[in-house]
Amino acid sequence: MEPDASSAAAAQNPNPNPSTGLPPISAYYQTRAEHHAVVSSDWLAHAAAAASLPPSSDAADADAASDAAALLSPGSNGGGGGVIEEFNFWRRKPEAAEAVAAIMALAAVIRSSRATTMMELEIELKKASDKLKSWDATSISLSAACDLFMRFVTRTSHLEHEKFDAAKSRLIERGEKFGEISLKARKTIAMLSQDFISDGCTILVHGYSRVVLEVLKLAASNRKLFRVLCTEGRPDRTGLRMSNELAALGIPVKVLIDSAVAYSMDEVDMVFVGADGVVESGGIINMMGTYQIALVAHSMNKPVYVAAESYKFARLYPLDQKDMTPAHRPIDFGVPIPAGVEVETSARDYTPPQYLTLLLTDLGVLTPSVVSDELIQLYL
Amino acid sequence: MDLRRPTTRSSSGGVEPRYRQVGFVTTTAEPAAAAASSSSSPRGSDVYPGSLSPVMIPPPRIPDHLTALSPAPVSLLPSSPPPPSSSRLDAAESDLDDDDDDDVDVSWARPPPPALLESKEGLPDTQNEGAPAPAPVQQKQKLSKAERRAIQEAQRAAKASAKEAGLSRKSVATVSTSNAAMSKQLKTVKTPPKKDLPQLTPPVASEKKTSEHPPDRDRKKDVPPPRMQFDNVHRVEKTKKHSLVNQAEAQNRVELFRHLPQYVHGTQLPDLESKFFHLDLMHPSVYKVGLQFLSGVISGGNACCVAMLLAFREAIKDYSTPSTKTLNRDLTAKISSYVSFLIECKPLSISMGNAIRFLKNRIAKLLLTLSESEAKASLQSDIDRFINEKIIIADHVIVSHAIAKVRDDDVLLTYASSSVVEMIFDHANELGKKFRVVVVDSRPNNEGQALLHRLVAKGISCTYTHINAISYIMHEVTRVFLGASSILSNGAVYSSVGTAAVAMVAHAFGVPVLVCCEAYKLHERVQLDSICSNELGDPDVISRVPEREDLCHLKNCTYNENLQLLNLKYDTMPSDYVSMIITEYGMLPPTSVPVIVREYRREHIWI
Numbered sequence: 001m002e003p004d005a006s007s008a009a010a011a012q013n014p015n016p017n018p019s020t021g022l023p024p025i026s027a028y029y030q031t032r033a034e035h036h037a038v039v040s041s042d043w044l045a046h047a048a049a050a051a052s053l054p055p056s057s058d059a060a061d062a063d064a065a066s067d068a069a070a071l072l073s074p075g076s077n078g079g080g081g082g083v084i085e086e087f088n089f090w091r092r093k094p095e096a097a098e099a100v101a102a103i104m105a106l107a108a109v110i111r112s113s114r115a116t117t118m119m120e121l122e123i124e125l126k127k128a129s130d131k132l133k134s135w136d137a138t139s140i141s142l143s144a145a146c147d148l149f150m151r152f153v154t155r156t157s158h159l160e161h162e163k164f165d166a167a168k169s170r171l172i173e174r175g176e177k178f179g180e181i182s183l184k185a186r187k188t189i190a191m192l193s194q195d196f197i198s199d200g201c202t203i204l205v206h207g208y209s210r211v212v213l214e215v216l217k218l219a220a221s222n223r224k225l226f227r228v229l230c231t232e233g234r235p236d237r238t239g240l241r242m243s244n245e246l247a248a249l250g251i252p253v254k255v256l257i258d259s260a261v262a263y264s265m266d267e268v269d270m271v272f273v274g275a276d277g278v279v280e281s282g283g284i285i286n287m288m289g290t291y292q293i294a295l296v297a298h299s300m301n302k303p304v305y306v307a308a309e310s311y312k313f314a315r316l317y318p319l320d321q322k323d324m325t326p327a328h329r330p331i332d333f334g335v336p337i338p339a340g341v342e343v344e345t346s347a348r349d350y351t352p353p354q355y356l357t358l359l360l361t362d363l364g365v366l367t368p369s370v371v372s373d374e375l376i377q378l379y380l
Numbered sequence: 381m382d383l384r385r386p387t388t389r390s391s392s393g394g395v396e397p398r399y400r401q402v403g404f405v406t407t408t409a410e411p412a413a414a415a416a417s418s419s420s421s422p423r424g425s426d427v428y429p430g431s432l433s434p435v436m437i438p439p440p441r442i443p444d445h446l447t448a449l450s451p452a453p454v455s456l457l458p459s460s461p462p463p464p465s466s467s468r469l470d471a472a473e474s475d476l477d478d479d480d481d482d483d484v485d486v487s488w489a490r491p492p493p494p495a496l497l498e499s500k501e502g503l504p505d506t507q508n509e510g511a512p513a514p515a516p517v518q519q520k521q522k523l524s525k526a527e528r529r530a531i532q533e534a535q536r537a538a539k540a541s542a543k544e545a546g547l548s549r550k551s552v553a554t555v556s557t558s559n560a561a562m563s564k565q566l567k568t569v570k571t572p573p574k575k576d577l578p579q580l581t582p583p584v585a586s587e588k589k590t591s592e593h594p595p596d597r598d599r600k601k602d603v604p605p606p607r608m609q610f611d612n613v614h615r616v617e618k619t620k621k622h623s624l625v626n627q628a629e630a631q632n633r634v635e636l637f638r639h640l641p642q643y644v645h646g647t648q649l650p651d652l653e654s655k656f657f658h659l660d661l662m663h664p665s666v667y668k669v670g671l672q673f674l675s676g677v678i679s680g681g682n683a684c685c686v687a688m689l690l691a692f693r694e695a696i697k698d699y700s701t702p703s704t705k706t707l708n709r710d711l712t713a714k715i716s717s718y719v720s721f722l723i724e725c726k727p728l729s730i731s732m733g734n735a736i737r738f739l740k741n742r743i744a745k746l747l748l749t750l751s752e753s754e755a756k757a758s759l760q761s762d763i764d765r766f767i768n769e770k771i772i773i774a775d776h777v778i779v780s781h782a783i784a785k786v787r788d789d790d791v792l793l794t795y796a797s798s799s800v801v802e803m804i805f806d807h808a809n810e811l812g813k814k815f816r817v818v819v820v821d822s823r824p825n826n827e828g829q830a831l832l833h834r835l836v837a838k839g840i841s842c843t844y845t846h847i848n849a850i851s852y853i854m855h856e857v858t859r860v861f862l863g864a865s866s867i868l869s870n871g872a873v874y875s876s877v878g879t880a881a882v883a884m885v886a887h888a889f890g891v892p893v894l895v896c897c898e899a900y901k902l903h904e905r906v907q908l909d910s911i912c913s914n915e916l917g918d919p920d921v922i923s924r925v926p927e928r929e930d931l932c933h934l935k936n937c938t939y940n941e942n943l944q945l946l947n948l949k950y951d952t953m954p955s956d957y958v959s960m961i962i963t964e965y966g967m968l969p970p971t972s973v974p975v976i977v978r979e980y981r982r983e984h985i986w987i
Contacts, residue, residue, distance in 0.1 A: 281960070281969050317960055317967035319785060319859075319892040353969070369971035376965065376975045 083109050083128040084135055097210075099145030099311050100182045102132055106149050107175025110168060118164060121171075125153060138327040140277025140285055144314040149175065151379060185309040185362035186211050190218040193272075193360050196305060197224055201269040204229045204261070204297075207287035208238040209274025211307040213245055215360075216272075220249050227252045229268060231289065234258055235331045238287070258289055262296045271297045275308035278361075279316040280375055282353030282368025284308065285324065288346060294355035303357040310363045313375055318350045634946045640916050641727070665694035666718045673726035679827075681731040681865050681901060682771055682799050688722060688732055692739060693763045701752055712743050727915050730866035730874070731901045738766055738900075770900040774964040778896050779803050781962050782861065785894060786813055790858045793818040793891075795847070795882045797831040798863025800896045809840050816840075818857060822847040822878045824921045824947065847878050850885050860886045864897040869977060870906045871955025871970030873897075880910075880953035892959040899963045902977050910952040919945030 086108040090101035109128045115121040129146040136142055153171060193215040197203070203226060205212055216228060228246050230253060233239035243253045256264055271293060275284040284290070284306050294304050318324050328345040337343060353368035363374060669691040672678045678687050695718065701707045719736055722728070728736070742762045746755050778800055786792065786808045792815055794801050805817055817840055821828030832844050845853050860882065866874040873879065873895050883893045907913060922945050923934035934943075955970035962968075965976055 280967060282971075315966060319894075319959060322787075323785070369969060372969050372972040373975045376968075376972060376979060379966075 083131055087132060087135070097141065097182050097309075098139060099141045099148075099309075100179045102142050102145040103149050103175050104179065105132065106146070107172050110172050110175065113168075116164065118167060121164075121168065122153060125150065138325045140279075140314050140316065141312045144277060145311055147315070148311055148378075182309060182311070185311075186214045187218075188362040189307050189309070189360050190214045192365055193305070193307060194219060194222065196270065196303075196358075196360075197226060198269075199225050202227045202229065202267055204231075204264070204268045204271045204293070204302075205242060206231045206239075206271070206273050206289055206293050207233060208242050209307065211309065212272050212274050213242070215307055216246060216251060217249055220251050227254065229254045229256055229264055231255075231261060231293070232257050233287070233289070235329075235333075261293050265296050265300050265302060268297070268302055271302060271304045273304065273306055275306050275312055276348060277316070278306070278308050278313045278359065278371055279318060279350070280314070280372050281317050282356070282359075282371045283318070284351050284356065284359075285316075285318070285348055286351065288349050291321075291349040291351045291355075294351045298355040304355060305358050305360055306356055307360045310361045310374070313371060313378075315375055315379065321346075321350055324348075324350060634944045636911060637914065637916060637946065637948075639912075640914060662721055663691070663695040663698065663718065665691040666721060670722055670725040673722065680797075680799060681729050681863075682775075682898070684726070684729060685731045685735050686767055686771060689735055689739070689763050689767055692718065693760050696756055696759050696763075699756065706748070707752060707755055708743055708746055708748070712740055715740060715743070730903045731898075734900050734903070735766065739763065766900075771898060774898040774900070775800050775803055777964040778898065778962050779807050781967055782894065782896060783808055783811065785859060785960075786815060788814045790815040791818060791856050792816070793820060793854070793857040793860045793882075793886070794831075795820045795828070795860075795862055795879055796822070796825070796876050797827040798861075798896065800898070801861045801863050802831060802834065804861060804896065805835060805840060806838060809838055816843065818843045818845065818853055820845055820847055820850055820853075820878075820882060824917075827876075847881060850882060854885050854889045854891060857886070857889070857891050860891055860893045862893065862895050864895050864901065865950065866901045866903050867895065867897050867961060867970075867973055868902075868907050868952075869904045869974050870908075871958065871961075871973050872907055873953040873955070873958060874907065875951055875953065877910075877948045877951045880951040880957070883953050883957040887957040893957055894960050894962060895958050896962045899965055899976055902963075902973060904974070904977050907952050910948070910950060915949040917947035917949050919947050922947050 083105050087101050087105035090104045106125060106128060109125060110121065113121055113124050115124055129150055133143050133146055189211055197215075197219045203216070205216075205228060219226065228243075228251055230239040230243045230246070232255060233242075239255055243255050246253045273284075273286055273290050273293070275286050277285040279285060297304050316324075327347045329347045331343055331345055353371075356368050359366045359368060359371065366374070669678070669687050672687065673684065678684055692715065695714070696711070699711060699714070701710060715736070719728070722732075739759075739762075742759060746758065750758065782804045786804070790813075792805065794805075794817065808815060817835055819828040819832045819835070819842060821844065823846075828844065832842055835842050843853065862873070862875065862879055862883065864873045864875045864879075868874060873883075875895075886893050934945075958970045960967050961970055961973065963976060965979070968976065
């Protein structure tokens with residue numbers, strides 16, 4: 001199975017000059033390409049595959065070389081490289097979310113640390129956390145998970161005066177159990193969502209989200225009869241993958257091309273989307289197209305439900321689409337694009353809270369305005 | 381008047397005590413006598429805590445302590461009333477608060493009568509403000525024995541009135557009895573120099589003749605004003621002169637805002653200056669800040685709050701506890717008298733109210749075991765820490781949050797002048813960001829001009845316009861930054877008049893509106909419009925055009941009955957038009973203000 005398709009990734013070297021060739025390839029695409037088994041799991045093969053992409057030009061070669069250098073440099077770095085290697089190890093597991101991989105990597109840092117006081121351990125964790133975040137600066141769930149774990153560590157060291165060894169082992173245990181929390185979160189969200197899925201309804205989904213898949217799977221196992229409309233999800237064709245999964249469960253599926261959303265909205269009863277990140281305004285950042293679907297649903301009075309784990313809550317407050325760090329990915333149009341033509345390559349968009357009806361999280365069913373309250377409770 | 385009392389209380393806590401003080405003129409000496417009695421008999425205070433029901437005990441000393449203690453809740457800010465205690469006198473005061481609420485309900489149920497009552501009550505109120513002048517002289521002449529007998533009679537009357545008050549307060553007639561009491565006071569203290577006024581008085585008095593006079597007057601004695609103990613002479617003289625001026629002004633007040641205090645501005649400053657050598661009880665630093673407020677030298681929520689706190693710091697530094705009193709009580713009362721004085725010079729903003737509440741909280745929490753110098757040093761450091769953490773560092777954190785929303789080639793719009801917004805522009809300029817600033821201004825204050833000078837001097841590219849042209853400039857704006865005097869629990873932003881209009885235009889154009897506000901300015905009150913709570917400025921300012929005196933077309937119309945000039949100071953902006961609120965706790969949606977208020981309150985106590 002694939003990792004969370006809604007997880008956004010970013011270019012490690014943002015292209016300052018957009019008019020020169022293709023923007024650098026983001027880690028997001030590399031991960032997805034690997035899970036598609038398009039190339040081997042060797043990172044160098046990734047670079048080679050990137051280099052061999054058409055059109056082959058000096059700019060592309062330079063970008064590929066930069067990517068290769070960036071990939072190699074973490075390995076050559078001792079301590080910092082350790083956390084990156086650990087993160088990549090966990091990231092390859094199909095069931096693990098990116099946030100879980102990050103926390104597992106931080107737990108590994110604690111395990112291998114030689115610090116003798118909580119202060120030293122905090123400093124070491126802070127460095128590892130910053131290194132992880134800078135590795136993929138545009139991944140919101142990665143940043144949110146690191147912040148969440150650091151907050152937990154800070155609270156532990158301040159509020160409980162345990163002996164160092166006991167505290168350290170408890171931190172490791174907590175980090176390692178985070179994977180279970182993630183799986184439990186999905187099940188909790190699936191349970192909460194059943195009240196919203198009624199017999200005979202039609203659900204529109206967008207993007208490949210394991211949480212949404214879990215919701216639909218549980219509804220099907222409860223013998224509810226419903227229909228699912230999947231968007232095609234260009235250029236990754238995530239909708240096709242989603243439709244395969246749903247068809248295997250015996251759920252009636254209809255695939256729409258992305259521009260057919262408004263055409264089909266009148267037969268839709270509700271929209272289910274996942275979230276790459278939930279921001280402080282109550283809005284969500286998700287795969288490109290989510291905002292468009294939410295706008296159409298809102299104008300046609302269809303509810304939009306967001307299924308997201310609480311560890312994806314991030315202290316960000318975008319005001320518009322351009323307010324986020326851009327996350328680029330290559331787009332294959334099937335035919336060569338003429339020279340001089342610009343291509344919008346953003347992988348995700350921001351949906352403001354007024355277009356979302358409810359957030360289904362492991363903390364409960366929340367209105368978008370409560371997200372900020374939860375974040376305040378957590379971080380203040 | 382029935383509308384005036386509760387609304388005025390919520391807007392500025394000091395106005396109500398002034399009214400009470402005027403109404404209780406015949407009992408002026410009672411608090412002073414109570415204080416003297418407590419000082420002469422220390423053992424009396426020991427007896428009080430031990431007794432279970434002190435009201436029932438006949439000895440005169442114990443009731444004196446009750447009288448002295450029961451006014452304490454009055455000195456607290458109305459925004460956070462203390463829970464009513466089991467004492468009968470406190471319960472009576474609590475009933476009085478409930479009665480005010482009942483008045484409001486009744487007023488809304490009957491729209492026409494309140495207007496009539498207000499127009500009639502305006503005159504008695506004015507008269508009563510002038511009444512206290514003769515009272516102190518009369519009281520001083522009484523002998524000690526006569527004084528004791530008067531106190532005993534007052535206590536008996538208080539008990540009798542407490543029983544009757546329980547019945548009479550439940551009915552709507554309370555309003556009319558209150559008016560009757562005022563007219564009664566007016567008759568009692570009428571003096572020859574005011575012969576011009578009786579012509580207006582008889583209609584009010586004649587309407588109220590059928591009401592009961594004695595029970596209402598006795599009930600008023602239950603809550604003697606504590607402030608008279610500290611600045612008696614000053615307040616009496618000041619109020620007297622104001623009443624003379626207010627009478628002329630009353631005829632031209634705007635009907636919709638009659639419930640807000642309105643003074644003639646021109647005479648306030650010279651009158652206060654002439655009293656400099658008579659204000660023995662007012663600390664010079666507090667007096668100086670009051671003058672600065674009155675003249676407009678200090679303006680803006682942060683500047684006023686810092687100036688007030690620094691003045692209190694100086695006053696605390698020079699303070700010494702009288703040998704017969706405890707520092708906690710005496711200093712709290714002194715701070716209250718300073719606050720009353722400052723309220724006379726300028727209505728309190730919410731930020732100042734929160735700061736005062738913080739200071740009184742710190743005073744109340746002082747350990748009794750601390751020496752006077754230790755207590756004073758502790759209070760001074762608390763004030764310094766409040767200024768540093770809640771204002772200065774908070775501004776820096778707000779700037780660091782807001783800078784993230786400023787990008788190259790942005791066009792930033794701001795309205796009037798806000799210190800934290802100016803800091804944001806300065807800091808963005810220092811970071812080398814290329815942006816342009818649109819300063820929107822409006823008469824009569826034209827605060828944006830000074831801001832414009834400062835920004836241009838720093839090399840920032842600016843556009844200046846007035847608020848009437850805002851719809852033409854808004855299409856090129858990418859962000860709107862606004863300051864705020866306060867943000868209320870429902871997310872409404874209370875700020876300079878015109879702010880709501882700017883935010884509405886920005887919202888219509890799809891431009892994000894960012895409100896920058898320190899957390900200590902947040903308030904748990906809910907307010908839906910700009911009418912129930914606001915501040916009235918000098919109406920004459922509207923009719924004048926600076927540097928063009930020949931354009932005073934309204935010069936001869938100041939007292940025309942058909943013309944009322946309205947100069948409002950504040951706006952209430954609904955939360956729908958706010959995209960983001962930036963505080964030192966981060967960037968928040970307007971719906972999260974109650975959470976910050978709750979967290980801030982908890983942190984407040986923890987400090």
